[in-house]
Amino acid sequence: MHADKKWVVRPAGDAAKVEALSATLGIDPRLANLLVQRGIDTTELARQFFDPKLDELHDPYLMKDMMFAVQRIEHAISHRERVMVYGDYDVDGITAVALVYNFLSRWMDDLLFYIPDRYAEGYGISEKGIDYAADNGAKLIIALDCGIKACSKVAYAKRKGIDFIICDHHLPGDSIPQAVAVLDPKREDCTYPFKDLSGCGVGFKLIQAFCQFKELPFGTIEPLLDLVAVSIASDIVPIIGENRILAHYGLIRLNRQPNKGLAAIIKLCGLERHTIAIDDIVFKIGPRINAAGRMEIEIDEDDPRAQSGGRTAVRLLTALNEQRAMYYVQQIDTFNKDRKSIDRNITLEAHRFIEQTPEMLDKKCTVIYNPNWMKGVVGIVASRLIETYFRPTVVLTMSHGLVTGSARSVPGFDLYQAVESCADLLENFGGHTYAAGLTMRPERIEEFKARFEAYVEANIEPDMLVPQIDIDEPLGFADITPAFRRTLNAFQPFGPGNPAPVFMTRNVSDNGTARLVGARGEHLKMELIQGQRPFTPMSAIAFGQTDCFEHIKRGGAIDICYNVVENHYQGNVTPQLRIKDIKPCL
Structure with a gap:
């Protein structure tokens, strides 16, 4: 059951601005239209877009509490205090910990780091983590990608004589923790100009501020930007500003001289043979780092090389030599293989349950619970279910006596508000518009399910339940020239706020080579032609789209929408269409 997708062509940009940009920049009018559609409608904005400059980064001291944070770190260094860097167990938190740890290691010999166990401690700052800091003599904890709501935990640490600096990017609660400094651009009283930094990005602003305080050149921290890029891509923050x-x-750093740990992942994935882009981080690098924090692994604190979930990922990203990095990357790869197997099996179980429960198919959301599912993969499973049923989804399981789970949404529907409407039933929750985590007592599952379903029923618009593909431009194959592709490549990096352009071409057909590919024949590979003119067929790949295979194999015409990407093979670079949807021409 895959919902039919609605194709919507975006309105063209202002014709006069498109014409002016096309003439001034010397680019295809279709690409000038893409700029105007994205709000880049002047020559200066286009320059900033195509040629971003490091000196256009904002002054880190515009962020509230930044001076307090820098002075506290300087105090710790000058008084030889022990410091612990603490972060969440996802990619953003792990890269943030690695970034700050790698930087501060230049000034501190006995720096600690800590990643909480997803299963034993859950999200955010834990008393166990604070106790670990106290037992090891730490006087300062720098928390990254978490902590903005940890008022009681910060107070607990203070009673143990430990200060906190919090670097977060999530929405604050009603009160701000009483830490030495709370760096979060989403604080209402913070006037920092850019609100959408990743957690690692906030950590980077902290070390940027420290460098300015010490009058160190920016080149001191530029080598750490590969970690920031991985966090931005993996945490799905807007790639704008x-x-x-x-x-x-x-990305430049990642391609030219990456961190030893990232270099090991790149080698493992076979990515060293082509230019690494955001998609490579999202689909190959990020999942391997994430997998470490998802798997339930026994931790041996006495063995620094032992398997230890998210902490192994930090060890990888702080490795100082290739041999050590390769040791940890093998562990990470094992975690990822195990994770893929587990989430595939759980997704199949969830599909079977939904298909065998007819009343679930009639609802406008999915709430599904199985106490035996692994906590670390339920977010992935929720996303997989949305791909099929396209509606807000909550996947719940049991962990340490509590029901815990992840929620995911569809475009346009505020999932966080839906979860918040059930706050009185929950022990804990957090997240944002399209993703959230929650915990409740087992006896409250049915009431939560009823109230969540009622909220969605009352607040979701019918068109939100129909998957939609927004098409930027109709395009002919003859338009995809080398010059067109060069300019299109300059639009990268793609991501939220600057998505890869989607083009549409009607009435194309395969040249007779269409075939199913993939381990289970789940993908469709084609060589497409448009019209009767003889020209080189356009290579195309449609992932997970085999419904039209017989029609295409018979020579039937199709309409397609797609991204234009580059295919790298044996040193050759050729254009390829990454198909997003196919409709048979009737």
């Missing part, structure tokens, strides 16, 4: 600058230069 300051994030675009950080991602642009982070």
